[in-house]
Structure formats: C-alpha cells, structure tokens
Amino acid sequence: MTRTIKIFDTTLRDGEQCPGASLNPEEKLEIARQLAKLNVDVIEAGFAIASQGDFEAIKTIAQQIKGPAICSLARCKKEDIMRAWDAVSYSDKPMIHAFLATSPVHMAKKLKMTPAQVLKAAQEMVALAASLCPFVEFSPEDAGRSEHKFLYKVVAAVIEAGAKTVNIPDTVGYTTPWEFAQLIENVIQNVPAIKKKNIIISVHVHNDLGLAVANSLAAVKAGANQVECTINGIGERAGNASLEEVVMGINTRKSFFDCKTNIKTKEIYKTSRLVSNLTGMMVQPNKAIVGANAFAHEAGIHQHGMLQDRTTYEIMKPEDIGLTESKIVLGKHSGRFALQKKLKEMGYALDKEGLEKAYQRFLTIADKKKDVSERDLEIIVAEEVYVVPEDYTIESIEINSGTKTIPEATVTLLYQGKAIKKVANGAGPVDAVYKAIEQLTKVKAALVDYSIQAITGGTDALGEVIVRIKDKDKIYVGHGADTDVIVASGKAYLAAINRLLYATTQR
Ligand SMILES: [Zn+2]
Incomplete structure (x- = not known):
C-alpha cells in the first residue's frame, strides 16, 4: 500500500533561525497562510518560550490558520511545555514538540545531566505535554551521535508517556544516507511500541554535508513517515532539508518510493518566492526545483x-x-478588472485596499515598461500587499551622477503626510541616496548586505534590490523593485528602516 509521508514544515522555526532571516509577526502569518495552501501537515510556528514575539506569532497563527497542525518547540522543562501549550492551544490541531539531547557529548557538556536524569526528564515532560495536548512529538536531539541502546530506551519511554511522533534528528548534519537509513530501521526494529501503537517516525536533518535531502529520502525508504523540512532549505548553517526537493523527489520517483505526500505541488513555486522575498534569502539560480x-x-x-x-x-x-511561463500578461491600458482577474488566476485574492495599492503600482510600472509579466505582478503583490505599516514613504528621488560629477541625491520622503527633503553626496548614487535617507529618518543602522538582480529579461527589466541592516544585533530586511535600480535601492533601504522602526516602537 502506498504510504503517505507527512510534511512537517519548520520554515518559521528552524528556518527563521538562520542569520538575517528574521520575520515580523505579519510576515510569519503570511507565510503560514501560504503553507496552509501548500497543504503541509504540520507548521512548526516557533519556539514559544524564546521570546514574547515568538509566542504571539505562534498564538496568532494557531488562531487564524486552519488545516495544518500548529506546533511549538519546547525544551523538556515545565515552563517551556506550559508556554508552548498556551500558544498552540488556540489551534484545532495543537501540537507540542519537546526535545532533549541524548548523545554523550550533549548530555555531559551542554545539559550537564546523567543519562538516567535525561531519561526521567524526557518521560516526565512528555507525560505533562500529553496531559494537555493531543499531539506530542519528542526529539532526542543529536540522535545521530547517540548511543543506540540508550536511544531505544528513551524512545520507548516517551512513547509510553504519550508521544505520538518520535523525531530522529541529525542535528549536526553528520550522517550519510546509508547510516541514517540504518539508524531509522534499527529504531523501528528495536522499539516494538512503534509498530504496535502506529507511532509516526519523523526525521529532521541538517545540510552541513549537502546530504539533508538524501538523508531524509533514505529515511523515508527505511520506514520514516514524516519529514521535517523548510522552504528553499533555509535554516541554521547550511540549512535544513528543502521541502520542495523532498516532495518532488517522492513525487517524481513514486514507483521507487511507493509513497506520496499531501502537498499541493502547484503551490511550491509561489511559496518559494514568498519566503525568499520576505526573508531576503535569495534562491541560487541552479537550486533544484525552484532555482531560476x-x-x-x-x-x-x-x-x-x-x-x-x-x-x-x-x-x-x-x-x-x-x-507558468512568465508571459506578458498586461499592458498600460489594462484596467483594474483585468488586473484583478489576472491576480486571481495567479492565486492572489486581494481585498479592495490591496487591489487598489497593487493597481496604482501596476500603473507606474506599465508606464515605464511596455509589458507587464506575471513575475512583475508577483513582485508588485509582494511589495505592495505584504508590508508593515510604513512610517516613511518615498515621494521622489533625483540623482546626479556619472564620470565627471560627485554623485548627489535629492530625496523627498513623506512622513506623517508631510514632505521632507534632503540633498546628500556619496561615493556613488546609491550611497548618496542612503545618506540622504539616513539623515531624514535619523536611523543609523549598519548596512550589512546589499544585493541586486534583474527579475525579468531585457534592459527594461525590474531590478530587485534586497538590503539587510543591523541594529543592536537584530537584522532587518528590506526589499525594493523598480525599473530604475537606484530607486529600487532607495525603496529597499527605506523598507528595512520602516521595518526596524515598526519592530522597535511596537515592542
Ligand atoms: Zn534543526
């Protein structure tokens, strides 16, 4: 019989942990909404006890997103479990994911606990979680380097305590597909309760040796029936197993795996773009499945x-x-109705306000660029609709630069309905614009990353700029697109500043 492999998405928890990918609560909710359309089985929405922001984001997602189970991570500590339950209890499919390390090095060096203490804590905390929440998953952290007999003992104990899913992680991305498949087989064989109680065996693999997807698929072949993964493979260090690769691997080689997933694969590309746009983590062009x-x-x-x-x-x-082929879809003379119809075809159901914003932006692009493609529309939606409230908006940017002049920018911003203007010089036109914006907003944050790429072909293509700025150890991402790359650069920088202001004044 064809097995169904559950897809546990951890883009919003493990994925968000990678440097520079931090998302605000609205962005998390938007990604969660898209993950529900993609039809993932579980959304791990965060680590409730880590911060107030994480807690609120999980709670909001639990309240608003229907379909997938909504999960929070928790250490094997009472306050963690209670906090996780507080956040996920709003979902009609709440889930708590408790973890505790079982490898000798982690137990001795990190936890400073004996194996007996680890076993007891795992058992007690899973029992506590199971007394509150119908779905409890347990992860023996660093299972790949754990002593096998002890691992089986812990797995058997947490199942006894009420865990419905046991996740075997390769936390450090160290194992190979052969070893990992063997480990999964061994766990299933040596813990009889897994078969008896229909326990879900999950895997969570990191990509340090580029083997995350290979290890996950090997585990599936060996009997695992859930894979934990992230969109575009984002995550700490070299990232997690990429959802789209795991899913398309299973789909494309159906007869080999004799498995399927519940994923609506037609939503993959859009999800990938959304996550890339909102996290600012660009997808490499040669990336499998979703690369350009x-x-x-x-x-x-x-x-x-x-x-x-x-x-x-x-x-x-x-x-x-x-x-779908990025064909030319609309031109200067297309009206609101045509735009709405096209956006609907592409799967974007915008409210009146969102549509009006998108239409105004569409007009300015259609004015500069004869034909507007689907890719252009995607950017419009990403930029105009999924945004935080903006303190500042760009009114105009004028540039004087070239081989014989000192680059000079005249920037006018709107702040609370009032136009404010500044002229600044810089090493180049982008630098001049950034200096003017910095003086106008009085926000001094370090620019840690600036990247630019053309979105569609031709010299009239939209230029897409992504910047990351850093303020007190927090990274804020800004995203801007325009046919003029200097304007796109200004928009991206200002978007990052708006995000910083929003984050620092909200909380
Ligand atoms: Zn991880």
Missing part, C-alpha cells in the same frame, strides 16, 4: 531535444510546481 535555471534549457542541443519531445530532458513539468 531549474527548468531553463538554454543549450542548443537540449533545446532541439525539447522541441522534439519534452521528456527527452525534462523529468518534471514546470507546471507541476506552479511555474
């Missing part, structure tokens, strides 16, 4: 084959992940 080149057949010999028959070089169809 993943379905591009440029080489002449391939194109010839493709024209004869697509299956010569294509093992998946771009439509399967929701990638």
Whole structure:
C-alpha cells in the first residue's frame, strides 16, 4: 500500500533561525497562510518560550490558520511545555514538540545531566505535554551521535508517556544516507511500541554535508513517515532539508518510493518566492526545483531535444510546481478588472485596499515598461500587499551622477503626510541616496548586505534590490523593485528602516 509521508514544515522555526532571516509577526502569518495552501501537515510556528514575539506569532497563527497542525518547540522543562501549550492551544490541531539531547557529548557538556536524569526528564515532560495536548512529538536531539541502546530506551519511554511522533534528528548534519537509513530501521526494529501503537517516525536533518535531502529520502525508504523540512532549505548553517526537493523527489520517483505526500505541488513555486522575498534569502539560480535555471534549457542541443519531445530532458513539468511561463500578461491600458482577474488566476485574492495599492503600482510600472509579466505582478503583490505599516514613504528621488560629477541625491520622503527633503553626496548614487535617507529618518543602522538582480529579461527589466541592516544585533530586511535600480535601492533601504522602526516602537 502506498504510504503517505507527512510534511512537517519548520520554515518559521528552524528556518527563521538562520542569520538575517528574521520575520515580523505579519510576515510569519503570511507565510503560514501560504503553507496552509501548500497543504503541509504540520507548521512548526516557533519556539514559544524564546521570546514574547515568538509566542504571539505562534498564538496568532494557531488562531487564524486552519488545516495544518500548529506546533511549538519546547525544551523538556515545565515552563517551556506550559508556554508552548498556551500558544498552540488556540489551534484545532495543537501540537507540542519537546526535545532533549541524548548523545554523550550533549548530555555531559551542554545539559550537564546523567543519562538516567535525561531519561526521567524526557518521560516526565512528555507525560505533562500529553496531559494537555493531543499531539506530542519528542526529539532526542543529536540522535545521530547517540548511543543506540540508550536511544531505544528513551524512545520507548516517551512513547509510553504519550508521544505520538518520535523525531530522529541529525542535528549536526553528520550522517550519510546509508547510516541514517540504518539508524531509522534499527529504531523501528528495536522499539516494538512503534509498530504496535502506529507511532509516526519523523526525521529532521541538517545540510552541513549537502546530504539533508538524501538523508531524509533514505529515511523515508527505511520506514520514516514524516519529514521535517523548510522552504528553499533555509535554516541554521547550511540549512535544513528543502521541502520542495523532498516532495518532488517522492513525487517524481513514486514507483521507487511507493509513497506520496499531501502537498499541493502547484503551490511550491509561489511559496518559494514568498519566503525568499520576505526573508531576503535569495534562491541560487541552479537550486533544484525552484532555482531560476531549474527548468531553463538554454543549450542548443537540449533545446532541439525539447522541441522534439519534452521528456527527452525534462523529468518534471514546470507546471507541476506552479511555474507558468512568465508571459506578458498586461499592458498600460489594462484596467483594474483585468488586473484583478489576472491576480486571481495567479492565486492572489486581494481585498479592495490591496487591489487598489497593487493597481496604482501596476500603473507606474506599465508606464515605464511596455509589458507587464506575471513575475512583475508577483513582485508588485509582494511589495505592495505584504508590508508593515510604513512610517516613511518615498515621494521622489533625483540623482546626479556619472564620470565627471560627485554623485548627489535629492530625496523627498513623506512622513506623517508631510514632505521632507534632503540633498546628500556619496561615493556613488546609491550611497548618496542612503545618506540622504539616513539623515531624514535619523536611523543609523549598519548596512550589512546589499544585493541586486534583474527579475525579468531585457534592459527594461525590474531590478530587485534586497538590503539587510543591523541594529543592536537584530537584522532587518528590506526589499525594493523598480525599473530604475537606484530607486529600487532607495525603496529597499527605506523598507528595512520602516521595518526596524515598526519592530522597535511596537515592542
Ligand atoms: Zn534543526
């Protein structure tokens, strides 16, 4: 019988832990909404006790997102379990994910606990969680380096205490597919309660050796029935197993795995773009499944084959992940109705206000650029609709630069309805714009990263700029797009500043 593999998405918990990917509560909710459309089985929304912000985000997601189970991480401590329960209890499918390390090095060096103490704490805290919450998952952290007999003992004990899912993580990304598959097989064989009680065996693998997806798939083949993963594989260090690769691996090689998932694969591409836009973590062009080149057949010999028959070089169809050709869809004379209809086709149901914002932005782009493509519309939606309240908006940017002048920017911003203006010089036009914005907003944050890329082909393409600024150890991401790259740069910087102001004045 074909097994169904559950997809446990941890983009908002483990994924968000990577440097520079921090998301505000609205952005988390937006991603959670898209994850529900993607039809993941579990959304791990955060680590409730880590901060008030994390707690609120999990609670809001639990209140508003229907479909997937909503989960919070918790250490094996009473206050952690209680806090996690407080946050997830608003969901109709609440879940607590408790973890405790079981490897000798973690127990001795990090926890300073004996194996007997670890066993007792795991058992007691899982029992506490299970007394509150119908779905409890337990992870023996660093299982990959744990002593096998002890691992089986802990797994058996937490199942006895009420855990419905046992997750075997390779926390440090150290194992190989052969070893990891063997470990999963051993756990299943040596803990009879797993089969008896239909316990879900989950895996959570990191990508330090580039093996996260391979290890996850090997584990599936060995009997695991849940995979923990993130969109675009984001996460600490080299990241987590990438959801889209795991899912498309299982889908494309269905007869080999004899498994399926509940994922609506046509939502993959859109989810990937949303996460990349909101976290500012760009997807490398050659990334499997969702990279810009993943379905591009440029080489002449391939194109010839493709024209004869697509299956010569294509093992998946771009439509399967929701990638429709980025065709020209609208022009200058398209009206509100046409835009609404197109956005609806693309899966964006905007309210009146969102649509009006998108339309105004569409007009300015259509004015500069003859044809507006689906990719352009995606950017419009990402920029105009998923935003935090803005303290400052750009009224105008004028630039004087070139080989013979000192770059000078005249920037006018709107602040509480009033126009404020500043002229500044810089090493280049972007630097001049940033100096003017800095003086106008009086926000002094270090620029830690600036990147630019063309979104669509041609010299009239939209330029997309992503900046990261740092203030008191927190990173804020700003995103801006425009046919003029200097304007895009200004927008991105100001968006990051608005985000910083929003975060620091809200809490
Ligand atoms: Zn992890």
